[in-house]
Amino acid sequence: MFDRNTILSLLTVLLGTLVVWIMMGLPQTGIDDADIFFVYARNFAEGHGFVYNVGGERVEGFTSMLWTLVGSGWYSIFQSLELPLLMLNVLLGTVVVSACLERTENRNTYLLMLVGAPAWFVWCQVSLMESGLWCLLITLLGLAVVEKRNGAVAALIPFLVITRPEAMAWGIWVVLLTFVFADRGARLKSTFPILGSFLLSLGALIGFRLWYFGWPVPNTYFAKVTPDFWENIRNGLNYLLGYPMSSFSVIFVLTLFFLVPVFRKQANPVSIKLACFILPGLGIPVLVGGDHFGSFRFYQPLWPLLCLIAANEWALSRQHLRLGKNILPILALASWLFFPITGNIKHEFRIAKEGRANGAALTQLFQDMETWPTVGVITAGGNKLGYDGPMYDLMGLNSTEMAHAPGDAANFKNHTGFNRAVFYDWQPDIVLCGDSEKFDVLVLNGLHNEARFLTLYEKCTLHRNGAEIKAWFRNDFLLNLPGEMP
Numbered sequence: 001m002f003d004r005n006t007i008l009s010l011l012t013v014l015l016g017t018l019v020v021w022i023m024m025g026l027p028q029t030g031i032d033d034a035d036i037f038f039v040y041a042r043n044f045a046e047g048h049g050f051v052y053n054v055g056g057e058r059v060e061g062f063t064s065m066l067w068t069l070v071g072s073g074w075y076s077i078f079q080s081l082e083l084p085l086l087m088l089n090v091l092l093g094t095v096v097v098s099a100c101l102e103r104t105e106n107r108n109t110y111l112l113m114l115v116g117a118p119a120w121f122v123w124c125q126v127s128l129m130e131s132g133l134w135c136l137l138i139t140l141l142g143l144a145v146v147e148k149r150n151g152a153v154a155a156l157i158p159f160l161v162i163t164r165p166e167a168m169a170w171g172i173w174v175v176l177l178t179f180v181f182a183d184r185g186a187r188l189k190s191t192f193p194i195l196g197s198f199l200l201s202l203g204a205l206i207g208f209r210l211w212y213f214g215w216p217v218p219n220t221y222f223a224k225v226t227p228d229f230w231e232n233i234r235n236g237l238n239y240l241l242g243y244p245m246s247s248f249s250v251i252f253v254l255t256l257f258f259l260v261p262v263f264r265k266q267a268n269p270v271s272i273k274l275a276c277f278i279l280p281g282l283g284i285p286v287l288v289g290g291d292h293f294g295s296f297r298f299y300q301p302l303w304p305l306l307c308l309i310a311a312n313e314w315a316l317s318r319q320h321l322r323l324g325k326n327i328l329p330i331l332a333l334a335s336w337l338f339f340p341i342t343g344n345i346k347h348e349f350r351i352a353k354e355g356r357a358n359g360a361a362l363t364q365l366f367q368d369m370e371t372w373p374t375v376g377v378i379t380a381g382g383n384k385l386g387y388d389g390p391m392y393d394l395m396g397l398n399s400t401e402m403a404h405a406p407g408d409a410a411n412f413k414n415h416t417g418f419n420r421a422v423f424y425d426w427q428p429d430i431v432l433c434g435d436s437e438k439f440d441v442l443v444l445n446g447l448h449n450e451a452r453f454l455t456l457y458e459k460c461t462l463h464r465n466g467a468e469i470k471a472w473f474r475n476d477f478l479l480n481l482p483g484e485m486p
Helices: 004-023 032-045 065-078 082-101 107-114 118-126 131-146 150-161 167-181 187-212 219-224 229-246 248-259 269-287 297-312 314-321 327-342 346-365 382-386 400-404 420-426 437-443 451-456 475-479
Strands: 375-377 391-393 430-432 457-464 467-474
Touching (some): 065 082, 065 131, 118 297, 131 150, 131 297, 167 187, 219 400, 229 269, 297 314, 451 457
């Protein structure tokens, strides 16, 4: 039932996932942004639609429609998401690695390269984000394009389109490559079904968004994207140039990747085509200004294909660069030893854990009240997942009103959606403190220090119903609150 490639792939992904899970502190959750998916998946599974607050507005506060639907289906079956999605990610990773192993004669070389990037296991398995699904689709699509399996390409395109917004650019690139790679005289015949699949699926998705949400793109676009084009380019170039520094193995694999065109007369034609296919994955993060998460989330889904190219060109590279036999295990080991320093991702799991604890504490604090207090939050995943009452996302990801209002300033990457006028219109009963006062000041543009806010709100620790939480509370809310006082 399982061939050697499948067994090797499963063992590699399982072991890598286990080690990074231990390194991340044995998290029982994904990161906080994964909890945002979970909120929508749970609400959709329970019949409330795509909403952040039950009974609230329809809003696309998630970046992957397909991952949300997958989570909703899993929730309907298991009534939980963490372990089922982790197991699914391991399965997806196994399929990816097995597909690549089938296309290289250097299996050990490929696996040594792959395991040299701990961040791949974090983002594509342990984070519980859609990165593992995106990696699967990019890998299978890339292989289908270079192997001219046009039926598979046409079948995969719709899944790509509903997985991440940048699929719009990827789809155009795939259509172009299909035309270029096709045999002369058959280019139009090869390209039209793929073009039709892309346009139909994209049109259906945009049509659904306009009908259901009222907007053609996810709400996250308006909340996250910095409008300054050149600032995005500067940030994006820093992101691209920083990626090789994330791991010794990444430096090495990228070096071999960029040597492919140098040795193109001797290189494997499949490697050249795969290198062409990957280009949007390297370029799109530059155009959008990179990402605020550590460990280069946007580049991790490309890693299996990058390793496949490098592994297939390994013999040629060793000949030209005069590399020793032991360089790959040494680089992989060094990458894992330095990952706690270079990764900068462990705190994301802590934020999710603390957010869930805050949400549960809020529910316990106010369970005896006739109406739930309104709560303003910066980290909108775990807090909402644990709280039964209405929450306002101050970053705008889950609020069209906040996301579409002009941001006060772009002080922190992907957290530019805050608007003072909308906040004072909302005036939530509670504003949760973040885990970093410096971060709060940046993303809320100094809100906590201005006179109007300090007149309305008081920072304190509230004890009630056997629970407590530290936050900013609106003064009139505290005066009218029955029970224990802070």
